[in-house]
Amino acid sequence: MAYRLLVLGACCAGKTSLHDGLRDRLCAIESDDAVLERAGGTWPSAPSEIRRLVVEIASEALAMENVVYLSSFVPTPQIRKARADGFTVAVLQVPRDELERRNRERQRAGGHGDMSHWFESQLENYADLEAEHLIDLAIDGSQPLNNLVASVAALTDRIP
Numbered sequence: 001m002a003y004r005l006l007v008l009g010a011c012c013a014g015k016t017s018l019h020d021g022l023r024d025r026l027c028a029i030e031s032d033d034a035v036l037e038r039a040g041g042t043w044p045s046a047p048s049e050i051r052r053l054v055v056e057i058a059s060e061a062l063a064m065e066n067v068v069y070l071s072s073f074v075p076t077p078q079i080r081k082a083r084a085d086g087f088t089v090a091v092l093q094v095p096r097d098e099l100e101r102r103n104r105e106r107q108r109a110g111g112h113g114d115m116s117h118w119f120e121s122q123l124e125n126y127a128d129l130e131a132e133h134l135i136d137l138a139i140d141g142s143q144p145l146n147n148l149v150a151s152v153a154a155l156t157d158r159i160p
Contacts, residue, residue, distance in 0.1 A: 003156035005068045006082055008129075009092030010122040011115035012102035013141045014148065015070040018092070021149035022068055026156060029061045031071035062087065068152065072122055079134050088155070089134055091126050092141035 003026070009015045019030035034057045035050065036043060044050050054073060061069040062082045074082070083089060094102075099119055106112035129135050139152065 002065050002086075003068070004065070004082075004085070004087040005152070005156060006062065006074065006079065006087050006089045007068060007070045007092060007139070007152065008074065008089065008126060008135075009070065009072060009141060010094065010099055010126075011072055011118045012099045012106065013072075013092040013094045014102075014145070015072065015092065017145055018148055018152060019068075019070050021145060022152060025149075025153055026068055027064070027066050028068040028070065029057070031057060031069070031073075034061075068156065072118070073125065076129065076132075076134070079129065083134060083136075088136045089129075090137045090139050090152075090155070091129075091135050093138045094141040096123070098142055 007015065007018070015030055016032065019028050019033065022028040031054060035053045038053050038057065039049075044053065054071070055075060055078070058069070058071065058074045058078050061067055062074075062078060062085070079089060096119060100116060103112075103114065103116050107114060126135065137155075139148070141148065143151070
């Protein structure tokens with residue numbers, strides 16, 4: 001059975017961890033990893049280049065037949081097209097205080113900058129998408145990783 005799932009989630013919502021847990025079971029693509037790879041291993045400094053790559057990667061992923069695509073941002077017209085093409089759109093819901101806690105932990109662990117400046121716009125974007133009825137389901141991003149991976153994998157069995 002074909003599966004097409006777009007999972008949106010704010011920075012620190014668990015997209016990378018979910019991706020890592022799914023990739024041995026399903027075709028899973030995480031936007032930030034794909035941008036980094038496409039940019040040769042260095043995160044682009046120009047916002048216009050980041051956006052170009054995000055849109056390009058989303059276009060490619062959302063054209064696939066069997067895929068779980070994880071991203072913090074997909075332009076609304078691409079989400080509309082994805083839904084028209086049979087994608088289920090889910091959002092990883094994580095309370096703001098938990099996003100902040102995870103952000104601090106990632107900074108302490110090293111290798112990650114402060115992502116908190118993105119939270120407000122990302123969460124507002126998901127609320128706007130919900131208001132437009134473009135979100136099909138919410139996934140509890142606070143549950144233990146094994147449960148999260150199992151619940152998302154189970155969703156692919158139910159997606160027509």
